[in-house]
Amino acid sequence: MTLPMGRAMREVFGETVSALADDDQRIVMLDGDLGTSTRAEIFARAHPERFLEMGIAEQNMLGVAAGLASAGMIPFVSTFVAFAVVRPLDQIRVLIAQPRMNVKIIGSYAGLFVGAAGKSHQVVDDVAIMRAMPGMVTVSPADDVETEQVLRWAAAYDGPVYVRLVRDATQRLFDGGYAFEAGKAVIVRAGADVTLISTGAQTPRVVDAADLLAGRGVDAHVLHVPTLKPLDVPAVVAAAERTDFVVTVEEHTVIGGLGGAVAETLGDQRPTIVKRLGIADTFGQSASNADLLDLYGLSPERVAEQVIALLADAGRR
Amino acid sequence: MDGSPAAPDVGAITALEEVARRIRVEIVRTITAVRVGHLGGSLSEADLLAALYFRVMRIRPTEPDWPDRDRFVLSKGHASVGLYATLALRGYFPVAELLTFDQAGTRLQGHPDMNRLPGLDMSTGSLGLGISAAVGMALAARLGGRGSRTFVLLGDGECQEGSVWEAAFVAARYGLDRLVAIVDQNGLQQYGWEGDSPDHRLPPAKPGELVRKWAAFGWRVLEVDGHDMPRIVRALESATADGDGRPVAIIANTVKGRGLSFAEGEYLWHVKIPTAEEYATALVELGEPATSDGEPAR
Numbered sequence: 244m245t246l247p248m249g250r251a252m253r254e255v256f257g258e259t260v261s262a263l264a265d266d267d268q269r270i271v272m273l274d275g276d277l278g279t280s281t282r283a284e285i286f287a288r289a290h291p292e293r294f295l296e297m298g299i300a301e302q303n304m305l306g307v308a309a310g311l312a313s314a315g316m317i318p319f320v321s322t323f324v325a326f327a328v329v330r331p332l333d334q335i336r337v338l339i340a341q342p343r344m345n346v347k348i349i350g351s352y353a354g355l356f357v358g359a360a361g362k363s364h365q366v367v368d369d370v371a372i373m374r375a376m377p378g379m380v381t382v383s384p385a386d387d388v389e390t391e392q393v394l395r396w397a398a399a400y401d402g403p404v405y406v407r408l409v410r411d412a413t414q415r416l417f418d419g420g421y422a423f424e425a426g427k428a429v430i431v432r433a434g435a436d437v438t439l440i441s442t443g444a445q446t447p448r449v450v451d452a453a454d455l456l457a458g459r460g461v462d463a464h465v466l467h468v469p470t471l472k473p474l475d476v477p478a479v480v481a482a483a484e485r486t487d488f489v490v491t492v493e494e495h496t497v498i499g500g501l502g503g504a505v506a507e508t509l510g511d512q513r514p515t516i517v518k519r520l521g522i523a524d525t526f527g528q529s530a531s532n533a534d535l536l537d538l539y540g541l542s543p544e545r546v547a548e549q550v551i552a553l554l555a556d557a558g559r560r
Numbered sequence: 561m562d563g564s565p566a567a568p569d570v571g572a573i574t575a576l577e578e579v580a581r582r583i584r585v586e587i588v589r590t591i592t593a594v595r596v597g598h599l600g601g602s603l604s605e606a607d608l609l610a611a612l613y614f615r616v617m618r619i620r621p622t623e624p625d626w627p628d629r630d631r632f633v634l635s636k637g638h639a640s641v642g643l644y645a646t647l648a649l650r651g652y653f654p655v656a657e658l659l660t661f662d663q664a665g666t667r668l669q670g671h672p673d674m675n676r677l678p679g680l681d682m683s684t685g686s687l688g689l690g691i692s693a694a695v696g697m698a699l700a701a702r703l704g705g706r707g708s709r710t711f712v713l714l715g716d717g718e719c720q721e722g723s724v725w726e727a728a729f730v731a732a733r734y735g736l737d738r739l740v741a742i743v744d745q746n747g748l749q750q751y752g753w754e755g756d757s758p759d760h761r762l763p764p765a766k767p768g769e770l771v772r773k774w775a776a777f778g779w780r781v782l783e784v785d786g787h788d789m790p791r792i793v794r795a796l797e798s799a800t801a802d803g804d805g806r807p808v809a810i811i812a813n814t815v816k817g818r819g820l821s822f823a824e825g826e827y828l829w830h831v832k833i834p835t836a837e838e839y840a841t842a843l844v845e846l847g848e849p850a851t852s853d854g855e856p857a858r
Contacts, residue, residue: 271703295699298733303692303726310696313674313682315627316703318696333686334723338693342674342683 245454245543246447249387249415252408253351257285259394260319260349264290269315270398273308275301275322280358280410281351283321305331305348309338312345317398323357324350324366324407328373339403340376346404347397353383353407354443354494355527355535365527370442371499373405374472380404380425381471383443385416389469392423400425407443411532414447416467426470428478434464437554438486439546440479442468442501445494448536451543452492456550461560463550474504476512483515488559490518490550494541497521518553520546568793572615577789579649580610584819585848586645590658592839596670597661600816600829602642604746605713607787608812609646612711616796621651624678628706631681631697635690636715636744637671643680644668652679688721690714691741695731698739698807709738709800717749717764725777728807732778737803740796741779743770744786746816748827761827774809786812819846 264270264286271293278284278296287294297304301322308318320327327350328335339346350369357364373381382397382404384390390408397404416431431446432453441449446467453463466482468475483489489509491502502519509515522539536542540549554560583606591597613619617630634643641661648655653667660666667677671685681697684690694712701708718724731739747763755762765773775781784795792812799808816830817823820842823832834842 293703297730300726300730302688302723303695303730306689306692306723306727307696307699307730310633310682310693310698311700312696313693314631314697314700314704314708316700334689334692337683337686338689 245451246414246416248412251410251412252384252387252390253282253410255387255390256321256349256351256394256408257282259391260398261286261289263395263398264293267317267398269317271295271311271316271318273297273304273318273320275299275304275326277322277351281321281323301326302331302334305334306338308346309334309342309344313342317345317347319347319349321349321351323352323364324369325352325364328369328405329366332372336376340379343378343402345401348403348405350405350407352410354409355539356409356411356532358410359529361529362527367496367522367527368499369407370471370493370495370501371503374504375499378403379472382425382469383407383471384423384469385444385446385467386413387415388417388419388421389423392421393469396423396425409444413444416447416450423469426473426475428466428468428475430465431467432463432465434462434486436462436486437550437559438464438466438482438489439492439550440466440468440482440489440501440505441492442471443494445492445541448541448543449492449546452546452550455543455547459547459551461551461554468501471501471504474508476508479505479508480512483509483513487515488554488557489515490520490553492541492546493521495521497523516557520549568615568790573789573793576610576614576793579614580607580789581846582649583610583642583645585843585846586648586655586658587641588820588834588839588842588846590641590645590661592834593659594661594663595833597641598638598831599834600748600823601636601639601715601744601746603818603820603823604786604814604816605636605639605642605744606818607789607792608713608742608744609642611789611792611796613646613650615793616800617711618709621679624652628708630708631694631710633682633690633694633697633710633712634672634684635694635712636687636718637684637690640668640670640672643672647679653677687715687718688723691724691727694739694741695727695736698731698736699734701738702736707738709740711740711742713742713744715749716743716745716747716770717752719743719770719773720764728774728777728779731807735805736807737805739807740799740810741774741807742810742812744814745770745811746814748816748825748830750827750830752827770811774811778806779809780804780806781809781811783811783813786814787818821845
């Protein structure tokens with residue numbers, strides 16, 4: 244069984260923040276000249292007076308957001324991850340994170356799917372960077388349903404938040420009954436043989452991988468971690484206890500992201516073998532989405548293969 | 561100079577000059593006592609801060625979070641001692657607290673930390689950032705229908721940061737005429753480019769260069785002697801009079817280390833600490849009567 248497709252997170256982003264702004268005059272949208280790509284344009288049409296085009300000048304944009312927040316506004320900053328995190332990092336550090344400004348940094352085009360833009364736009368280390376930033380809540384929703392809830396939560400939360408969204412439509416993991424809770428991980432498949440921990444739009448692919456594994460006699464437990472910081476430590480420890488063998492899977496470098504967070508936590512709390520699947524300390528490249536998933540070992544088939552091999556290496560199969 | 565609000569009377573000017581003198585005394589006293597701090601750039605900004613905090617800005621020291629207040633951002637955050645001395649004398653916190661500067665547990669961090677010290681409108685420290693925050697404050701005031709003005713103080717060396725010009729571009733684009741950027745053009749940066757000899761350092765910008773650049777970015781530009789109190793006050797009051805749709809830049813020509821003969825114009829006094837002898841000289845030159853134990857009277 245393969246999970247169905249949902250709507251693109253960026254469409255949900257434009258609609259949700261516009262809807263939130265209907266009821267809250269403090270919400271403003273800052274765009275770095277990418278409103279048509281990020282769908283911030285949806286907000287621009289709904290609330291032109293509170294749509295602040297900042298042009299191609301992202302360092303200034305993050306600083307302006309801090310100034311707006313200092314005066315009681317709730318700025319959503321929208322651009323690609325490359326320009327939301329990496330380029331204006333000093334502004335994020337000194338003007339947003341240190342004073343704990345109520346700024347929502349919404350990085351679009353997270354991960355490998357950047358619409359044929361290639362390596363400069365594929366940021367492989369944004370979670371590692373933002374997770375290490377003191378006080379920065381870091382969230383990577385799995386699908387359209389969770390994206391809407393994360394954005395609604397972020398608007399209500401008082402403090403800096405980084406949300407990473409995927410450009411293209413993703414598989415839908417959750418149904419209408421799902422309720423996102425900040426800082427909580429979610430068991431999306433119960434199993435006994437191996438624990439797979441994933442985040443963002445990789446989680447639906449890991450669920451599909453778990454189905455493939457079931458066909459080969461491996462009963463995988465799948466934990467989805469939307470909030471990378473603060474990490475749901477009890478859930479990670481419980482998931483490790485359940486199978487005694489953990490594999491993390493992320494559309495991100497294997498250094499410092501979800502895999503890093505899980506390994507740190509289990510190292511502290513419950514030493515367990517943690518194998519990290521993801522982008523292996525390298526940069527991205529141009530290719531179709533399907534080819535990218537294959538190249539970096541993130542397709543359901545490739546994840547299943549690697550898990551089987553890891554279990555075999557460990558003598559667990 | 562354009563715009564001509566009523567000239568301040570002589571008494572008001574004299575009072576502001578006395579405030580600036582006391583700010584300088586507290587700067588020197590603090591840095592000498594705790595043996596850290598940026599002296600040169602704190603002394604060059606003292607007259608500007610006196611005019612802002614004791615005349616121009618609409619603020620309530622007993623209600624530092626008053627929503628309709630004017631905002632101030634010290635973009636050249638390393639000159640924090642000058643701002644702390646100003647805030648203390650204005651009544652935001654006790655003058656004696658200045659001696660906690662940069663010590664463990666202090667509210668007076670090396671670079672301004674708004675979460676620790678009431679009265680600071682923004683945390684700064686990395687150069688080139690503060691003006692963007694000021695643009696955000698000015699946008700927030702406009703969106704909120706508040707008449708608040710926003711002032712941001714930059715260094716001339718700081719204007720080498722590209723992000724300053726990103727902010728300058730956007731501020732002009734939005735016609736933020738309640739935003740005033742003041743450049744403390746003291747003519748020296750920490751090290752900079754060599755002049756005629758290794759000990760002679762060139763100014764961060766050539767004469768007239770910053771005036772031309774800010775004007776080219778669409779700002780209304782005023783140039784003043786940053787140690788001439790009547791002219792500072794006139795410039796600030798012109799800058800905050802009815803706007804013409806342009807943000808205002810005041811290029812204030814100042815002297816790094818102003819007030820101390822041994823420090824004026826000497827690039828090494830960016831962070832140097834006065835010796836006991838230099839401290840005594842400084843107090844005399846600042847017109848501060850010494851008490852019997854050698855400490856200046858408060």
